[in-house]
Amino acid sequence: MVISGIYIETIPGQAYKAAEILAEINGVEVHHIEDDYKIILTIEAESINRSYEIAETFKPIDGILTICLAYSNFEEEPAYQNADVDR
Template identity: 45%
Template sequence: MVISSLVVECVPEKTEAVARELPAFSGVEVHSIEQGYKIVITVESETVDDSYAETSKMIGIDGVTGVNLIYVNFEDDPTINPVGGDDAGRA
């Protein structure tokens, strides 16, 4: 499981609406709203690619002005760290 956290920045008056919309994205949990326009979320997905695919769509939500990645842990991403060998993913 790839776990990442992001801060989604919004137009202040649309922040609540965006926060309601975000859980519809795969693996997304909304944790808090900070300073009235920043939404703290986590994304859990199988791979980094999946995480990117979900979060890159968020800029298209009405009211979202920026999507900032804070942390990403990919130790379980089978495309980067295949089960069964530390170097198996390398050419």
């Protein structure tokens, strides 16, 4: 499981509308909206690639200006589970 924290800025006055759309995306949880232009959310996905694919779906949402990855926890990422640690 990969968990990514995302910060999004929208056109002022459009955060709540964008957050409603974002919250409907599987794996996305909206945690906070501030000043009606800032959104904090997390993405939970099976892999890094899937997390990236989910974030890519944010781009066409009306009002979204900036999407920033704040953190990512991928200790259970399948690619890392198979890595040779005895090098």
